[in-house]
Every structure is written in C-alpha cells, then in structure tokens.
C-alpha cells in the first residue's frame with residue numbers, strides 16, 4: 168500500500184470544472200440541510216412552548232433528534248459520499264445493538 | 279536505527295522492549311505475559327481441584343477458596359486467553375494481509391501496557407489484603423457487600439486492562455480495513471484475519487457496557503453511589519445485564535480467533551483450500567451478530583418472565599446453526615485431503631469432537647425450562663470448560679506450535695508436542711466430562727467442599743486426577759519451549775512446507791519493516807498460488823523498491839499506563855487513607871501529561887532509504 172509516497176498531480180481543466188461543480192452541489196445540500204435542521208429545532212421548541220402533553224412532546228422531540236442525527240451524518244460528516252460502506256455498516260450495527268439493549272432494559276428491567 | 283544486526287547490552291535490550299512499537303515484538307510481549315498469567319491461573323485451578331478431590335477437605339478455607347476461584351476465572355479469561363490470542367493476532371495478521379505494521383503502532387504498544395498494568399494491579403490484591411471473591415461475574419448483590427478491597431482490585435484492574443483490550447480491538451479493525459496489500463479483497467482475506475476482524479468488532483461493541491458496569495461498581499463501592507442498591511432506588515439486576523451484554527460477546531471474542539487458527543491449520547495440513555470459504559466468512563459474521571442478541575440466556579432463572587426467556591432461548595439456539603456450518607466445513611476440508619498429522623493438526627482434530635460436545639450442552643442450556651435444572655450446577659462448569667478449554671485453549675496450544683517458527687524462527691519439538699497433546703487432551707476429558715454428571719446429580723457450582731456419601735466422591739476424585747494429567751502436559755510444554763530456545767536452530771520461512779498465506783512467504787527472521795516491497799495478492803491462499811506457479815520468491819510485488827516510512831519507538835505508552843496504575847491505588851483507598859486523593863490526582867496527572875506530550879510533540883518517524891534496503895536480507899534481532 169502506498170503509505171509512503173504521495174504523488175501530487177495537477178488537475179486538468181475538465182477535472183477542475185468537475186470538482187468545482189461537485190463542491191457547489193455539496194455546498195447547496197449543506198445549506199438546505201442546515202435550514203431543515205433549524206426548522207426542526209424550531210418545531211421542538213414550539214411544541215414545548217405550546218404546552219402540549221409531555222407524553223406527546225417527548226417522543227416527537229426524540230424523533231426529530233433522530234432525523235437530525237441522520238442529516239448530520241450524511242450531509243455534514245460525508246456519509247452520503249462514496250467509500251463509506253464500512254463506517255455506515257458499523258454505525259448501523261452499533262445502533263441496532265444499542266436499540267436492542269435499551270428495549271430490553273425498558274421492557275424487562277424497569278417496567 | 280541501523281539495518282544491520284547488532285548485539286545489545288541488557289539495558290538497551292530492556293529499553294527496546296519497553297519502548298517497542300513493532301507488532302512482532304508486541305506479539306511476543308503479549309504471548310509472554312499471557313503465558314505467565316496462564317500459568318498463574320493454572321496453579322489456581324490445581325488448588326481448586328486439590329480442594330475438591332476428596333469430600334470435607336480442609337486444604338483451603340471457604341473464604342480463600344472463593345478468592346482463588348474468582349481469580350482463576352478472571353485471570354484465565356482477561357489476562358491469559360485474550361492476551362495470548364492478541365499475541366497471535368499481532369504476530370500474524372499484519373503479515374497475513376501484507377502490511378508493514380498495524381495501523382497505529384503507538385496505540386498497539388499502549389494497548390499492551392494497559393493490559394499488563396491492569397493485570398498486575400488485579401494480582402497485587404493477593405498481597406494487599408485479599409483477592410476479589412464474588413466470582414468472575416462479580417454480581418452486584420454479592421460484590422457490593424464483599425468486605426475488604428478485593429472487589430475494588432477487580433473493578434479497577436479490569437477497567438485498566440479493558441481499556442487496553444478496547445484499544446487493541448480498534449487497532450485491528452482499522453488495520454484490516456485500511457492496510458491490506460493490493461489485491462487482498464475482503465473475500466481473499468485468510469480466515470484468521472477474518473475472525474480477528476469480527477472479534478475486534480465484538481470488542482468494539484461489547485466492552486463499553488462492561489466499562490459502564492465497572493464504573494457503576496466503582497462508584498457504588500468507592501464513592502458512595504447507589505446504582506445497584508435497591509434500598510436506595512438502584513437495581514442489582516442492572517449489573518447482571520451489563521455484565522452479560524459484555525459477557526456473552528466476550529466468549530465469542532475468545533472462540534472466533536480460535537476458529538480462525540483452526541481454519542488455517544485444517545487447510546495447511548490437509549493441503550487443500552478451505553472448504554466453503556465464503557460460507558465460513560458468512561458464518562463468522564453471523565455468529566458475531568447473533569452473539570449480541572443472546573446475553574439473557576445467562577439469566578433465565580432471574581425471573582425475566584416467560585416471554586423474555588422464550589425470545590432469548592430461541593436466539594441462543596439459532597447460534598448453533600452458523601457454528602454447525604463451520605464444523606461441517608472443517609470436516610469437508612479434511613475430507614479427501616492429503617493429511618499430515620503434525621502437532622497443530624492433532625490439536626485441531628481433537629478440537630472438533632470436544633467443541634461439538636460443548637456446543638451440544640450449550641443448546642441444552644438454551645432450553646430455558648431445562649436450564650432451571652442445570653443453572654449454577656456443575657453441568658454449567660462442564661459446558662463452559664468444554665468450549666473454552668476444548669475450543670480456545672486447544673487453539674492456543676495449536677497456535678503456539680503453528681506460529682512458533684513465525685515468531686521465533688525455531689521449531690518446537692514435534693515429539694514433545696504430541697506428548698503434551700495426549701496428556702492435555704485426555705486429562706481435559708477426564709476432568710470435565712464427568713462434571714456433566716456431577717451437575718446432573720445435583721452438585722452445585724462454586725462450593726468449596728461437599729459432604730461425603732452423596733455419590734459425588736468418586737467423580738470428583740477422577741476429575742482432580744484429570745487435572746493432574748493436564749498439568750503434566752503443560753509442564754512438558756514448558757520443557758519443550760526451554761529446550762527449543764536453548765538449542766536455537768533456525769528453520770527459515772515456510773517450515774511446515776505447506777504454508778498457504780503471506781506470513782509464510784516472508785523471509786526469516788522477519789525484517790523489522792516486514793515487506794521490502796508491498797506484495798501483490800493474486801487470490802485466496804496467495805503464497806500457495808505462487809508456489810504452484812514455481813515462483814521461488816513466493817511473492818509478486820505491487821510496487822518498485824522505495825523508501826519505507828517507519829514509526830519511532832516510544833516510552834510514552836508505558837508511562838501513560840503507569841499513571842493509571844498509580845491512580846488506581848488512590849481510588850482504591852479513597853476515604854480511608856489520607857494519601858488516597860493526592861495519589862489519585864498524581865496518577866491521573868501523569869497520564870494526562872503523557873497524553874499532552876504525545877499530542878503536542880510531533881513525531882514523524884523516520885525513513886529507511888532505498889539504498890540501505892537493497893542488500894538487506896534478514897531481520898534485526
């Protein structure tokens with residue numbers, strides 16, 4: 168594996184254009200996601216401010232939080248890009264295990 | 279560092295071992311310390327069997343028996359089996375995937391020293407007021423009320439060595455994902471690499487629950503918290519869950535690398551490609567997954583309710599399926615092969631029936647209603663020794679013979695090896711087979727003695743005699759090691775003549791940079807392919823000769839671990855001795871300062887230049 172040699176090759180015109188376009192697309196996605204996240208946070212605050220039942224607000228906030236985590240991972244931490252199969256695999260496995268543990272604790276320890 | 283071999287004084291040799299970041303040397307460190315703890319745990323086992331050899335024995339007192347029993351289990355699992363397997367992983371995996379080292383050599387050394395200091399700390403309990411005595415499971419309902427500091431040594435020692443294990447696990451994950459030589463796709467990885475990979479993933483997910491449980495225990499016992507105290511709103515069952523969420527995957531952390539070693543052995547000595555390679559890989563991954571979904575089978579009798587028991591019973595039985603797939607694949611690998619019964623192969627052949635027996639009793643215990651009968655009886659002791667000794671320990675002994683030439687460039691005596699095998703194998707079955715019946719006859723587990731005339735006397739005596747046979751086997755092994763080391767006859771690479779994977783292709787002694795040029799992997803069993811095509815060198819290369827980047831040795835991992843070791847004494851004596859808090863602070867300070875040093879001081883390593891590589895053949899030790 169070439170961990171020792173780092174060859175830098177200048178980009179040609181087409182490659183440069185391509186990279187530019189890619190970057191601006193990523194940027195766009197990030198701005199959109201950011202807006203969505205602000206909006207979700209706003210909903211969370213609004214739900215609490217509106218004084219709705221805690222049994223309703225709690226799960227809703229958790230759900231919104233889950234969506235935010237996914238957005239964060241995919242659009243800010245680049246999981247939507249190529250070559251992230253392994254991190255995604257481990258993340259989902261970990262989430263699955265964690266979920267199992269929490270469900271068990273909820274159902275057979277605390278209830 | 280010069281590439282030419284040189285004689286060193288004792289001081290500089292010691293310094294070299296303390297600071298090394300070379301995976302091959304760290305492998306030897308793991309093997310030596312794991313071997314040491316294996317002997318310690320073995321002596322504890324002998325004491326247990328002496329005490330139980332006859333009824334109403336007073337060789338050990340009840341309290342001392344509990345301490346020895348606890349330390350035997352804890353030592354064997356955390357300080358002997360796992361580290362020895364890490365030794366093999368370090369020695370083999372980087373070579374097997376064509377890498378120059380693991381991904382993080384510094385962390386590799388840190389992982390070892392954390393394990394080492396944690397293990398020493400745990401064992402110091404013997405000399406500092408008494409060892410832990412609540413079993414290796416240390417259930418909170420017992421351990422919270424254990425007087426003295428034994429349990430504190432357990433919790434703090436395992437916390438430190440656990441951190442080391444965790445670091446080692448992550449290191450192997452990253453190594454296997456990122457450092458494979460060109461052409462080494464996932465589906466060309468040798469089975470030992472695959473099982474190391476999955477075992478490391480299990481470490482990644484299984485150790486955090488243990489860490490949390492141990493912290494709760496530490497807080498409860500040393501800092502006045504009440505996580506497990508039901509009178510204060512805590513819940514003692516939480517410990518049991520956290521422990522077994524870790525504990526069941528832990529048994530797979532041990533057995534998967536063992537499976538890997540045997541997979542290599544079957545292929546090498548049947549001189550045949552491993553049968554059903556992709557099914558083997560799939561089964562390994564599946565076992566890894568299912569391993570997380572079954573922990574409550576250790577708690578059937580706690581009273582989880584029929585629904586929970588049923589779910590966990592079925593999940594547990596499901597694991598037998600991928601395990602069965604593996605057994606059949608090994609049998610079919612041997613089938614029609616041109617078999618050479620060397621010592622490693624002998625162990626592998628002995629492993630199959632032994633492990634199957636352990637698996638069958640496992641499935642029996644998985645039937646929750648039956649487990650109400652079997653739980654906490656000697657049947658359980660028989661079961662887990664069949665899987666751990668019949669599986670893991672046989673693999674460790676087989677691996678010792680198989681990989682000794684790789685690690686030391688000498689060959690253990692085959693004759694003595696076979697003598698060891700027969701003593702150990704027969705002794706093992708004599709000791710544990712009969713314990714199934716003791717369990718069925720009602721003998722409970724974890725008792726320090728038993729009353730005469732319940733029909734248990736003879737079987738217990740036979741069991742103790744078996745243990746003596748095992749001990750003789752181990753003594754012959756030690757003699758074998760000493761003789762081989764004294765004779766010191768170099769054997770070169772591929773000493774078994776039938777090596778299939780890259781680690782056997784590399785020249786011996788292995789150069790400290792491993793591969794002069796990164797190899798090109800042309801298929802599963804790439805060395806075999808090259809040999810078949812008459813390639814004398816045994817390797818194709820993926821790159822021209824160029825400079826090699828190497829990491830510098832470092833003393834920081836040692837100091838970092840030492841800091842935690844010191845801090846642990848502070849935590850242990852908190853609220854009891856005036857110096858406790860200062861010592862805790864100083865210890866943590868040492869660790870933090872060494873972390874800061876590591877982060878702030880750049881260490882770019884060094885390069886071995888192409889010109890120096892040209893005419894360099896062997897290793898540097």
Ligand code: HEM
Nearest residue numbers: 529532533575576598637640641643644653654662665666
């Ligand atoms: C087919 C695979 C297996 C099955 C179905 C199985 C099932 C079980 C069950 C149900 C128990 C709980 C018994 C009780 O306490 O009442 C148990 C205990 C145990 N098993 Fe296994 N097992 C399997 C493989 C393994 C392996 C591979 C290992 C280790 C390498 C292992 C090590 C242990 C240990 C150490 C215990 C006892 C823990 C304790 O209570 O101290 N098992 N097994």
Ligand SMILES: [Cu+2]
Nearest residue numbers: 526573575576
């Ligand atoms: Cu289990």
